[in-house]
Amino acid sequence: MSEDKKDKKGIALSRRGFLSLSMLTGATALSLSSKSEASIDKFKGWPGSFGMLTDLSACVGCRSCERACNETYNMPQPEKPYEDSSVFKERRWPDGRTYTVVNRYQGVGKSKRTAYRKVQCNHCLEPACATACPIHAYEKTPEGSVMYDEDLCFGCRYCVIACPFNIPGYDYDSAFEPKIVKCIMCYPRLKENKMPACAEACPVGAITFGKRDDLIKLAKKKIADNPDKYINHIYGEHEVGGTSWLYISDVPFEELGFSVNLPDRPIIELTKGYMQTVPIIFTTFPAIFGLVYAATHRKGADTKGGNE
Amino acid sequence: MSNQGTSFKDWMKDKLFMGKTPVEYSKTLVTPFNVVAAIILLGSLPVFWMRYTQGLSTVIHANSEYPWGLLLSWGIFAGEPLFACGFIVAAAYYLFGMKEFKPFVRLAVLGGMLGYIFAASYLLIDLGRPWRIYYPMLINYGPASVLFVVAWHVSLYCTVQLLEFSPAILEWLGSKRLHKWAVKLTVGLIIGGVILSTVHQSALGAMYLATPGKLHPLWYSSMLPLLFFSSAIYAAMSFAVILAQFAVRYFSERCDREFIEAVPTMTKILGKGAALSIFVYFALKILALAQDGRWGYLMTGYGYWYLVELLGLVAMPMVLFIIGVKMDSLKVIRVASLIAVVGILINRVNVNLIAFNWNQPNHFAGIIPPWSEVHMIAAMVTLHIIVFRWIMNRFPVTQELPQYRGTH
Numbered sequence: 001m002s003e004d005k006k007d008k009k010g011i012a013l014s015r016r017g018f019l020s021l022s023m024l025t026g027a028t029a030l031s032l033s034s035k036s037e038a039s040i041d042k043f044k045g046w047p048g049s050f051g052m053l054t055d056l057s058a059c060v061g062c063r064s065c066e067r068a069c070n071e072t073y074n075m076p077q078p079e080k081p082y083e084d085s086s087v088f089k090e091r092r093w094p095d096g097r098t099y100t101v102v103n104r105y106q107g108v109g110k111s112k113r114t115a116y117r118k119v120q121c122n123h124c125l126e127p128a129c130a131t132a133c134p135i136h137a138y139e140k141t142p143e144g145s146v147m148y149d150e151d152l153c154f155g156c157r158y159c160v161i162a163c164p165f166n167i168p169g170y171d172y173d174s175a176f177e178p179k180i181v182k183c184i185m186c187y188p189r190l191k192e193n194k195m196p197a198c199a200e201a202c203p204v205g206a207i208t209f210g211k212r213d214d215l216i217k218l219a220k221k222k223i224a225d226n227p228d229k230y231i232n233h234i235y236g237e238h239e240v241g242g243t244s245w246l247y248i249s250d251v252p253f254e255e256l257g258f259s260v261n262l263p264d265r266p267i268i269e270l271t272k273g274y275m276q277t278v279p280i281i282f283t284t285f286p287a288i289f290g291l292v293y294a295a296t297h298r299k300g301a302d303t304k305g306g307n308e
Numbered sequence: 309m310s311n312q313g314t315s316f317k318d319w320m321k322d323k324l325f326m327g328k329t330p331v332e333y334s335k336t337l338v339t340p341f342n343v344v345a346a347i348i349l350l351g352s353l354p355v356f357w358m359r360y361t362q363g364l365s366t367v368i369h370a371n372s373e374y375p376w377g378l379l380l381s382w383g384i385f386a387g388e389p390l391f392a393c394g395f396i397v398a399a400a401y402y403l404f405g406m407k408e409f410k411p412f413v414r415l416a417v418l419g420g421m422l423g424y425i426f427a428a429s430y431l432l433i434d435l436g437r438p439w440r441i442y443y444p445m446l447i448n449y450g451p452a453s454v455l456f457v458v459a460w461h462v463s464l465y466c467t468v469q470l471l472e473f474s475p476a477i478l479e480w481l482g483s484k485r486l487h488k489w490a491v492k493l494t495v496g497l498i499i500g501g502v503i504l505s506t507v508h509q510s511a512l513g514a515m516y517l518a519t520p521g522k523l524h525p526l527w528y529s530s531m532l533p534l535l536f537f538s539s540a541i542y543a544a545m546s547f548a549v550i551l552a553q554f555a556v557r558y559f560s561e562r563c564d565r566e567f568i569e570a571v572p573t574m575t576k577i578l579g580k581g582a583a584l585s586i587f588v589y590f591a592l593k594i595l596a597l598a599q600d601g602r603w604g605y606l607m608t609g610y611g612y613w614y615l616v617e618l619l620g621l622v623a624m625p626m627v628l629f630i631i632g633v634k635m636d637s638l639k640v641i642r643v644a645s646l647i648a649v650v651g652i653l654i655n656r657v658n659v660n661l662i663a664f665n666w667n668q669p670n671h672f673a674g675i676i677p678p679w680s681e682v683h684m685i686a687a688m689v690t691l692h693i694i695v696f697r698w699i700m701n702r703f704p705v706t707q708e709l710p711q712y713r714g715t716h
Contacts, residue, residue, distance in 0.1 A: 091669060093371070093372050093373070094372065095371065095372055128518055130452075131452050131453060131518065132453055132454070132455060132518055133450045133453055133455075134444040134450045134453040134455040134456035134458075134459050135443050135444050135447065135448045135449070135450050135456075136448050136449060136450035136453075137448070137450075152443065152447065152448050153436070153437070153440075154435055154436065154437050154438075154440035154441060154443045154444075155435050155436015155437045155438075155440075156434075156435055156436075156455060157370075157375035157376065157436070158453070158455045158515065160372060160375035161375055161376065161515075161518070161519060161522075161664075162518040162519065164519075164520075164521045164522065166372050166373050166522075166665070166668075167372065168372065169372050170370070170372070170375065170436065171363075172363055172364040172365035172368075172370050172371075172436075173362075173363045173365045174363050175359075175360060175361050175362055175363040175364075177437075178363065178364070178436040178437065179436075257669075259521045259522075259667075261520075261521045261667075262520065262521040263520050263521075267518045267520075268452060270517045270518060270520060270530075271452075271454050271514060271517045271518055272452075274454065274510070274511070274514040274517060274533050275452065275454065275457070275514075277533075278457055278507055278511075281503060281506055281507055282503060282507075285499070285502060285503045285506070286499055286503070289399075289403055289499045289502055290499065292403055292404065293402075293403050293495060293499075296403070296404055296405035297405055
């Protein structure tokens with residue numbers, strides 16, 4: 001009799017224990033992702049990799065870079081010639097037909113001047129597109145270019161969602177061979193020891209090609225030499241873990257449409273915590289729910305389960 | 309020979325034409341619902357033709373800022389939390405031993421399974437190269453990607469749900485031996501289903517962890533995975549309440565007495581569960597606001613919209629669920645369920661579209677879908693209902709066949 005009683009109590013306790021344990025573990029597993037521990041294995045980019053530095057104070061909006069890029073990669077001809085400045089009336093963006101575009105911003109900065117900004121892939125050191133791609137169609141090369149393999153892509157466009165700069169374009173017009181279209185920082189030309197076509201074409205030297213480390217030194221020097229002219233910030237030095245393409249400007253970056261609300265951590269750091277909980281769920285849940293099943297389906301227990 | 313011919317005819321009559329001859333059966337098909345459905349589906353054919361021969365740009369609004377439109381938002385993100393009903397009800401019955409749910413398990417699993425199959429179908433419309441849909445499973449792996457996790461879990465879960473539903477299919481086919489095996493697998497499958505659902509519901513939220521600069525700070529939170537998972541639980545319970553009511557109202561002749569009599573009790577238990585889980589979600593939403601320090605955004609345009617969602621579509625159904633349970637009112641629980649489901653749909657569309665890339669110039673012009681995208685959604689919803697009806701009218705979903713009584 002007493003034996004029986006003890007047994008019953010044991011069941012009750014253990015059952016409650018299992019249930020609360022299961023809830024706790026589930027919740028902990030899912031909330032681990034909120035932990036933002038500083039990564040000890042922080043990737044600072046490939047050593048000696050190349051980069052580009054755009055000096056936005058120098059750009060005159062001639063669109064030579066657009067033309068050079070178009071010709072280098074045999075892209076579709078634009079609707080209006082490159083000399084036609086009426087394209088500046090609307091804000092354009094890289095898409096399935098172009099790697100890069102130049103936009104005009106009027107009345108910006110202290111002097112309310114007209115400024116131009118070239119837009120293209122920034123070639124992140126730890127690219128969000130590569131993190132997002134479920135098929136691993138993206139690769140950050142040691143040279144610095146972020147490359148994409150259209151033979152692997154199935155066109156989910158999560159890379160476009162994840163890209164902090166809204167860069168990857170997709171040729172939505174193609175029914176049978178749609179693919180991501182984005183700047184490759186002239187990877188084939190780098191391999192031939194040539195600089196990217198846009199940097200070579202720029203008549204005013206607004207785009208400088210070089211080793212990323214050297215470009216950061218150069219940018220710092222330019223800012224230090226002209227502290228009244230430049231904003232004291234190198235865009236791309238730290239944004240989302242750093243980008244190969246860097247910018248300095250005399251106009252606040254937000255006035256030129258740059259995202260200034262980005263974290264300094266790479267995007268992969270934001271999803272890593274969650275990804276680590278997935279195997280935890282796989283290892284713990286079978287045990288937890290197996291025990292729940294056992295606890296609720298004991299022979300002689302008053303709650304009879306269904307699977308009998 | 310002729311004997312076999314007639315038996316095949318009988319089989320068709322029995323299994324496909326609901327016991328009628330083909331002529332009798334086709335006469336029953338002319339109903340107002342079917343006429344409207346036919347118009348929607350026929351009208352959508354040119355749209356689908358354009359999509360698959362001329363490219364996505366002819367039918368959906370998509371560009372570098374808004375790669376995903378309403379089609380994907382509705383078809384995958386808004387739908388899947390509701391279709392968690394399969395795993396919630398199956399877990400309640402098989403794992404937690406809540407025997408009240410016995411007559412309901414198959415309907416819930418059917419609702420979930422069909423939902424997932426349709427979610428995959430929406431993906432086949434939206435993927436640039438849908439014929440490569442298996443690439444993340446077989447061709448190349450991106451294990452750092454949250455979408456990789458989603459792809460694997462959704463496809464595995466589709467399989468698990470098909471197996472979970474297989475006893476009904478085997479009963480329809482009359483295969484007793486396979487049926488016995490299928491039933492034996494059940495508990496393992498249910499636990500697998502719980503794992504796969506937990507991971508992929510939370511992963512849908514985790515996908516947006518990658519968008520800190522793009523998703524509005526009120527919706528962006530490091531707790532997104534937990535928020536998506538916890539909201540899927542009450543969404544699934546609410547959807548289950550609606551599904552049970554739907555079956556009793558529109559398929560009463562297919563429901564046995566046991567099912568119909570169990571509906572009020574199940575509705576009350578689901579209402580209780582929903583009251584609890586929606587409260588947990590509400591608390592987590594507040595916690596997310598506090599942890600991320602986002603109070604300042606509440607007094608902006610987006611803040612008011614956020615409050616509509618939080619107060620009108622989470623807090624209100626929460627209060628209604630509590631009132632419904634306390635007053636024992638099925639009607640109040642059903643109204644609460646409906647509001648909760650609408651709230652989930654709006655929450656997911658908020659994350660995917662309305663609050664996504666909110667700081668882009670001309671944001672609202674960028675997210676309004678063209679009519680062709682809306683038409684494709686209407687066609688998919690119509691097809692979803694028709695397939696559901698076809699199965700309900702033939703398979704033993706809301707009834708227990710006498711020869712299989714007590715075997716599952």
